[in-house]
Amino acid sequence: xxxxxxxxxxxxxxxxxxxxxxxxxxxxxxxNIEAAAARxxxxxxxxxxxxxxxxxxxxxxxxxxxxxxxxxxxxxVNCESDFVARTPDFKDLAHDLAMQVVASSPCxxxxxxxxxxxxxxxxxxxxLQPYIKDPSKTxxxxxxxxxxxVRENIKVGRFxxxxxxxxxxxx
Numbered sequence: 001x002x003x004x005x006x007x008x009x010x011x012x013x014x015x016x017x018x019x020x021x022x023x024x025x026x027x028x029x030x031x032n033i034e035a036a037a038a039r040x041x042x043x044x045x046x047x048x049x050x051x052x053x054x055x056x057x058x059x060x061x062x063x064x065x066x067x068x069x070x071x072x073x074x075x076x077v078n079c080e081s082d083f084v085a086r087t088p089d090f091k092d093l094a095h096d097l098a099m100q101v102v103a104s105s106p107c108x109x110x111x112x113x114x115x116x117x118x119x120x121x122x123x124x125x126x127x128l129q130p131y132i133k134d135p136s137k138t139x140x141x142x143x144x145x146x147x148x149x150v151r152e153n154i155k156v157g158r159f160x161x162x163x164x165x166x167x168x169x170x171x
Contacts, residue, residue, distance in 0.1 A: 003027055015040045017148070043148075051153040058082045059157070060091070064098035070164045073101035076157035084152045093146045093154070096132075100139055101159045103132050109156050126156060 003026045011022040011033055017040045025043075029035035059078035066072065077094040079085050100106075106126040107115060114120045122128040127140035134142075147154050 003031060007031060007033060011036050011040070041145075051147060051151075054080055054153040056080050056153045056155045058085050059154075060085050060094055062091075062094035062098045064095065064102055066102050071102050071162065073098045073159060073161045075101055075159040078155045078157050079150070080152040084150045087150060089146050089149050090154070093143065096142070097126070097139070097156060097159070100126065100129065100132050101161050104129050105161060106159075109158065126159065 003023055007026055008022045015037050025036035025039045029039060056078035058081050061074055061076050063074050075098040084090050107124045110125050110127050129139050131137045131139050131142050143154055
């Protein structure tokens, strides 16, 4: 089957995968863009899974203050190299994570990090929450997508959220 450059371009814009990866996925899916995108997402999760044990000691701390200055957050996001920490993909992810913390007020990064080891709902774990910019994905899905693009492990280290008039127990 002949794969057009327009189809490759459309898939690349949809998934941010490399050109050859897009072409290969389209060939494997018979030119079906949705099926090719699903294949690429699956490969992305496999790549992210392989990298999750790698040490991530570089990164950045991102601040976000919501309009009006009444709510803000600091988020530590780690990666393997300072080179990746300076990329637009990584910086955008860190900014979006800080916005997510402000908007959704999670109590922990993941279930493993829950306070006092208590059981918490998905909505309270940052990585399990629906992503504010695309609720069809979780925050963990978005992190995995960036791992696929930058080819390094990314971890959300920690975060803190501040809101005027609230103490720690209130949120």
